[in-house]
Amino acid sequence: MKYRYSKFVADLAGDVDLDKLMSRLSDLLLSSGFNNPYDPQSDDDRAMQALHDAILDALLNGGALSDEMADRLFSNDGTPEGAERQRQQVDDLVQKLIERLGEQGYISLTGKPDPQQLDGQGGGVGQSENAQFEVTDKALDFLGYRALRDLLGSLGRSASGRHDTRDLDTGIEAGGPPREYEFGDTMNLDASATVLNAVRRGSVSSGSPAPSGAIDIDYQDLMVTQGDYQSSCATVLLLDCSHSMVLYGEDRFTPAKRVAMALASLIRHQYPGDSLQAVLFHDSAEEVPLARLGRVKVGPYYTNTCEGLRLARRLLEKQRKDMRQIVMITDGKPSAVTRPDGRIYRNAFGLDPFVLRETFAEVAACRRAGIMINTFMLARDYDLVAFVRRVARISRGKAYFTTPYTLGQYVLQDFLTNKTRTVH
Numbered sequence: 001m002k003y004r005y006s007k008f009v010a011d012l013a014g015d016v017d018l019d020k021l022m023s024r025l026s027d028l029l030l031s032s033g034f035n036n037p038y039d040p041q042s043d044d045d046r047a048m049q050a051l052h053d054a055i056l057d058a059l060l061n062g063g064a065l066s067d068e069m070a071d072r073l074f075s076n077d078g079t080p081e082g083a084e085r086q087r088q089q090v091d092d093l094v095q096k097l098i099e100r101l102g103e104q105g106y107i108s109l110t111g112k113p114d115p116q117q118l119d120g121q122g123g124g125v126g127q128s129e130n131a132q133f134e135v136t137d138k139a140l141d142f143l144g145y146r147a148l149r150d151l152l153g154s155l156g157r158s159a160s161g162r163h164d165t166r167d168l169d170t171g172i173e174a175g176g177p178p179r180e181y182e183f184g185d186t187m188n189l190d191a192s193a194t195v196l197n198a199v200r201r202g203s204v205s206s207g208s209p210a211p212s213g214a215i216d217i218d219y220q221d222l223m224v225t226q227g228d229y230q231s232s233c234a235t236v237l238l239l240d241c242s243h244s245m246v247l248y249g250e251d252r253f254t255p256a257k258r259v260a261m262a263l264a265s266l267i268r269h270q271y272p273g274d275s276l277q278a279v280l281f282h283d284s285a286e287e288v289p290l291a292r293l294g295r296v297k298v299g300p301y302y303t304n305t306c307e308g309l310r311l312a313r314r315l316l317e318k319q320r321k322d323m324r325q326i327v328m329i330t331d332g333k334p335s336a337v338t339r340p341d342g343r344i345y346r347n348a349f350g351l352d353p354f355v356l357r358e359t360f361a362e363v364a365a366c367r368r369a370g371i372m373i374n375t376f377m378l379a380r381d382y383d384l385v386a387f388v389r390r391v392a393r394i395s396r397g398k399a400y401f402t403t404p405y406t407l408g409q410y411v412l413q414d415f416l417t418n419k420t421r422t423v424h
Contacts, residue, residue: 013096024058026143029135032253032297048131055094106139140294144261151408181222193223232273234319236312240330241280243301252378253298255404256329259411264290277315281308302336302346306359313366324371331378334359363394373397
């Protein structure tokens with residue numbers, strides 16, 4: 001005999017914080033193929049069972065339930081019937097949360113419901129075996145915002161502000177002494193200095209202070225406020241999506257995607273004059289719309305760093321910004337290069353001299369175009385460290401040796417502070 005406590009489960013599901021739950025599910029929703037590294041393009045991580053298990057783990061181990069809610073859910077009389085009733089309540093709660101995620105527009109469900117699977121077999125997902133879910137744009141925007149908030153919180157005060165430089169300008173926050181208005185300046189008037197000029201001019205011309213309320217402000221009295229000049233920036237985020245990014249027991253591509261989404265959220269809300277584009281490089285290279293970045297997975301296998309840099313350079317050469325930069329995130333050595341006839345030369349064994357020569361030539365081309373390359377390396381092999389340092393030396397950029405856990409902090413901190421050293 002089955003017991004269904006729909007009112008109890010519905011009330012409990014309504015009390016669960018969906019924002020916190022979505023944060024706990026981010027690894028699944030941004031999955032890059034780590035669960036099946038030998039077939040990263042499989043859809044196993046989009047099955048309803050995977051979603052069910054991830055929600056269950058968030059409830060039991062991820063802190064998605066408060067202590068009071070956990071006590072309500074897991075209280076039983078110690079009998080076999082009580083344990084069965086408790087298990088059914090947990091399954092019903094998970095199913096109700098899946099429905100809430102769908103109703104709020106975070107996921108879209110595909111496949112037809114199968115009421116026969118509500119008997120507890122297969123985790124109580126309540127969907128047919130071929131049922132899957134898709135992550136919506138709303139969910140990706142939310143995850144990008146949460147990633148940005150978490151990363152900026154960890155950076156502290158250094159994360160506030162804009163792209164500050166040593167130059168002074170009249171179009172932004174005050175920070176310097178006022179000066180006389182010149183034609184073409186932004187009308188960021190310093191009211192007190194302007195009125196004081198008018199009062200002084202009136203006193204000098206008439207020999208006595210002007211009557212109260214009769215201040216005559218003329219063009220020559222205008223004073224504008226100066227502030228730190230804030231430059232615009234064009235960035236291409238160059239992501240290595242070769243097979244090694246999910247091999248060797250560590251998912252390195254999902255943190256890279258999370259950083260890209262955080263950067264996109266930062267630029268959209270804080271730096272509307274800046275631009276951000278994303279390029280994936282593997283056997284070749286391709287530009288990926290930012291809206292689709294959260295859904296991409298790793299593969300194919302090789303690392304064509306040269307082609308990725310070439311495509312990024314072509315995209316940045318179309319931008320007319322004060323600063324143009326490539327933020328490259330990689331974990332492996334270059335192992336492929338595209339020949340002039342379009343064929344791809346591959347060599348995964350060691351650092352091939354031909355591949356290195358072509359890659360360094362493209363790095364030099366980026367430098368001649370005024371494009372800085374900042375490289376974030378997720379591996380520490382001696383040969384790779386030497387390769388990355390030479391890239392930084394040629395391009396006059398920077399090299400960071402980081403981990404998937406600290407990658408976001410390094411990338412955002414570099415983005416927020418870098419222009420103070422490049423625009424004078």
